[in-house]
Amino acid sequence: MATVDLSQYGITGATEIVHNPSYDELYKEEMKADLEGYEKGQESELGAVNVMTGIYTGRSPKDKFIVMDENSKDTVWWTSDEYPNDNHPASQEAWEAVKELAKKELSNKKLYVVDAFCGANEDTRMAVRFIVEVAWQAHFVTNMFIKPSAEELKNFKPDFVVYNASKAKVTNYKELGLNSETAVMFNITSREQVIVNTWYGGEMKKGMFSMMNYYLPLKGIASMHCSANADMDGKNTAIFFGLSGTGKTTLSTDPKRLLIGDDEHGWDDNGIFNFEGGCYAKVINLDKESEPDIYNAIRRDALLENVTIDDKGVIDFADKTVTENTRVSYPIDHIKNIVRPVSSAPAAKNVIFLSADAFGVLPPVSILTPEQTKYYFLSGFTAKLAGTERGITEPTPTFSACFGQAFLELHPTKYAEELVKKMEKSGAKAYLVNTGWNGTGKRISIKDTRGIIDAILDGSINKADTKKIPHFDFEVPTSLPGVDPAILDPRDTYADASEWETKAVDLAQRFVKNFAKYEGNEAGKALVAAGPKA
Numbered sequence: 001m002a003t004v005d006l007s008q009y010g011i012t013g014a015t016e017i018v019h020n021p022s023y024d025e026l027y028k029e030e031m032k033a034d035l036e037g038y039e040k041g042q043e044s045e046l047g048a049v050n051v052m053t054g055i056y057t058g059r060s061p062k063d064k065f066i067v068m069d070e071n072s073k074d075t076v077w078w079t080s081d082e083y084p085n086d087n088h089p090a091s092q093e094a095w096e097a098v099k100e101l102a103k104k105e106l107s108n109k110k111l112y113v114v115d116a117f118c119g120a121n122e123d124t125r126m127a128v129r130f131i132v133e134v135a136w137q138a139h140f141v142t143n144m145f146i147k148p149s150a151e152e153l154k155n156f157k158p159d160f161v162v163y164n165a166s167k168a169k170v171t172n173y174k175e176l177g178l179n180s181e182t183a184v185m186f187n188i189t190s191r192e193q194v195i196v197n198t199w200y201g202g203e204m205k206k207g208m209f210s211m212m213n214y215y216l217p218l219k220g221i222a223s224m225h226c227s228a229n230a231d232m233d234g235k236n237t238a239i240f241f242g243l244s245g246t247g248k249t250t251l252s253t254d255p256k257r258l259l260i261g262d263d264e265h266g267w268d269d270n271g272i273f274n275f276e277g278g279c280y281a282k283v284i285n286l287d288k289e290s291e292p293d294i295y296n297a298i299r300r301d302a303l304l305e306n307v308t309i310d311d312k313g314v315i316d317f318a319d320k321t322v323t324e325n326t327r328v329s330y331p332i333d334h335i336k337n338i339v340r341p342v343s344s345a346p347a348a349k350n351v352i353f354l355s356a357d358a359f360g361v362l363p364p365v366s367i368l369t370p371e372q373t374k375y376y377f378l379s380g381f382t383a384k385l386a387g388t389e390r391g392i393t394e395p396t397p398t399f400s401a402c403f404g405q406a407f408l409e410l411h412p413t414k415y416a417e418e419l420v421k422k423m424e425k426s427g428a429k430a431y432l433v434n435t436g437w438n439g440t441g442k443r444i445s446i447k448d449t450r451g452i453i454d455a456i457l458d459g460s461i462n463k464a465d466t467k468k469i470p471h472f473d474f475e476v477p478t479s480l481p482g483v484d485p486a487i488l489d490p491r492d493t494y495a496d497a498s499e500w501e502t503k504a505v506d507l508a509q510r511f512v513k514n515f516a517k518y519e520g521n522e523a524g525k526a527l528v529a530a531g532p533k534a
């Protein structure tokens with residue numbers, strides 16, 4: 001174990017520093033008998049350790065702050081009355097105070113330091129140093145980020161530092177202009193993140209994603225909240241955009257394809273590349289038969305979160321008493337079919353927008369025109385599913401720009417611009433896939449959605465007969481191999497098609513209203529014609 005000098009960060013008096021622990025060391029650390037409360041891991045029947053993440057079992061977007069300074073002032077897409085978002089400004093004073101608090105919390109105790117990369121490409125990756133006080137948090141980032149080689153660790157020079165002081169509280173948050181005792185703060189200039197009073201590991205994962213979303217588009221690289229996979233030759237790349245719970249992880253983990261990554265990717269002149277070294281799958285109601293690859297990834301070194309396990313280690317995946325956002329993180333090589341050794345592949349040919357429509361209006365698949373592609377990407381209509389964000393307890397319809405608004409640091413049009421440039425160059429086609437509800441009141445089955453994805457990826461969707469859906473002008477296939485034909489036109493899933501009609505008009509109006517914020521310039525105005533007619 002190499003040592004690391006933390007006094008350079010103002011952290012002093014460490015009683016022990018566990019630096020870049022191996023999986024065996026992490027296991028020993030998180031299972032130690034003297035650990036108490038939420039620090040303690042429990043071994044499950046599948047070999048993976050389970051931990052409880054405490055009060056926070058999902059992200060806390062209201063507590064996300066970015067320091068407003070000379071650099072960020074005119075670049076960051078700040079929240080505003082016209083377009084509220086999660087980029088809340090913090091003063092330099094608030095930053096200093098919260099960082100001081102974190103340094104104090106992290107001083108004079110045992111710490112874990114993990115050095116890892118965010119971004120698979122050497123020229124654009126970030127070398128991130130995580131300083132944490134809870135063993136399983138070190139395990140989480142070890143799973144989720146890209147592990148440097150022994151050689152790379154020797155020469156590791158962090159260009160971003162994360163201070164996770166999850167046990168501290170910002171008691172004077174009001175005078176600092178913050179939201180609560182919890183703070184997730186970013187300083188784009190000094191390249192640091194400070195986390196206070198939430199143990200949820202997702203803040204580190206999605207925090208670094210947010211930073212990639214800031215730095216990469218400014219270099220002309222698309223930065224995307226999507227999963228990605230390729231065919232067995234590592235070609236015919238597909239990307240799947242979608243907000244949490246819409247199916248990025250589930251649908252990109254496909255035994256017929258090679259996984260590139262399940263959540264965060266860049267698209268540069270060489271193609272698609274993963275930011276991460278692991279996956280973070282939802283495990284609520286996980287079914288061994290329908291999702292065997294994810295199930296089999298749950299073994300030693302994987303880390304379960306907030307899952308119910310009895311004294312003998314038996315797992316109850318159906319239990320959601322703690323949260324619906326039960327999770328497992330695992331290194332990507334727990335999946336057999338992956339692109340190796342680097343998680344990257346050529347430019348995407350198919351771009352899929354996953355939307356979990358809680359209203360039951362959207363068809364299970366629509367073939368988008370280039371103009372519709374831009375319109376629906378900027379709109380980002382979907383539902384927030386229960387659990388991933390604090391306060392969301394049932395599917396809640398939302399317009400989440402670029403299918404990842406919570407993580408966008410620049411204006412949404414910047415992400416659309418970069419994506420469209422790359423799509424035009426590769427001749428990629430886009431599809432809108434509803435993985436949510438239809439007129440039956442139930443969620444569209446994973447089996448039908450997988451059939452739809454297969455038809456997109458093998459091109460059979462382009463040979464199918466199609467028809468147009470009113471109000472939205474969506475082109476939809478009338479039949480696809482392996483898909484129940486009765487669901488392809490959403491109107492057929494209602495006992496009375498007029499029910500769909502009423503809901504469709506309501507949803508169309510919501511789109512129109514939401515899109516008004518993009519109509520301030522000519523480019524935005526020009527897209528209105530591609531949207532629904534209210």
Ligand SMILES: Nc1ncnc2c1ncn2[C@@H]1O[C@H](COP(=O)(O)OP(=O)(O)O)[C@@H](O)[C@H]1O
Pocket residue numbers: 242243244245246247248249250251262280281282283284435436443444445446447449
């Ligand atoms: N038609 C469907 N397509 C994809 N996932 C579905 C579908 N119906 C239900 N699900 C469930 O929705 C969840 C999708 O979660 P996940 O793939 O982890 O989403 P993401 O990676 O986008 O956050 C899983 O629990 C999956 O079992």
Ligand SMILES: C=C(OP(=O)(O)O)C(=O)O
Pocket residue numbers: 059202206242243244245248263280388
């Ligand atoms: C982990 C998250 O999302 P996803 O389900 O998309 O991985 C998140 O939104 O915090």
Ligand SMILES: [Mn+2]
Pocket residue numbers: 245248249262263280281282
């Ligand atoms: Mn996911």
